[in-house]
Amino acid sequence: MTFHAVASNLECLYLGGNFIKEIPPELANLPSLNYLVLCDNKIQSVPPQLSQLHSLRSLSLHNNLLTYLPREILNLIHLEELSLRGNPLVVRFVRDLTYDPPTLLELAARTIKIRSISYTPYDLPGNLLRYLGSASNCPNPKCGGVYFDCCVRQIKFVDFCGKYRLPLMHYLCSPECSSPCTSASHSSTSQSESDSEDEASVAAHRMQKVLLG
Secondary structure, three states: OOHHHHHHHOOEEEOOOOOOOOOOHHHHHOOOOOEEEOOOOOOOOOOHHHHHOOOOOEEEOOOOOOOOOOHHHHHOOOOOEEEOOOOHHHHHHHHHOOOOOOOHHHHHHHHHHHOOOOOOOOOOOHHHHHHHHOOEEOOOOOOOOEEOOOOEEEEEEEEEOOOEEEEEEEEEOOHHHHOOOOOOOOOHHHHHHHHHHHHHHHHHHHHHHHHHO
């Protein structure tokens, strides 16, 4: 059997733990490849040519030096398993999503804003007036809260031109705002918005599962 015939029929390729720094683009010439293991190396980037592996079902890239993934990886429509743990990409992603509790100052300022407690420039020092003026509204339509220095970063999937679902970062006032909730008093329009939020939360959870898996 010729080398070309072997390459054409190769279904599993294990290259883990070999101190590989670059993924050879030539791997894209393995049309029958189902499982590709590249874990425990020194890989810093994934060549977009790998998107040509249309039979690929499992891609193991954990414990490398990846800081990003090429957009072309979305073309791997049969991919069922993507392992990325132990990469700077995931470490940064988890760090950015951590939540530090608000300070007493922020809790007090939130209470003033949410309850519309009135005050005048003569009631408070200038630094507190400026602080109260820096409040940001929580984008969750079911919340109505505000935040200052402390917020929750969450990935939200948004429809783009009716064709794509783009992951965008948005900021919430507390972890509770990222949890789906329903209310019997909502109109059908509000319910539709709630369903969209729930779907976005599920999609975000799936993306985190892929990134951390």
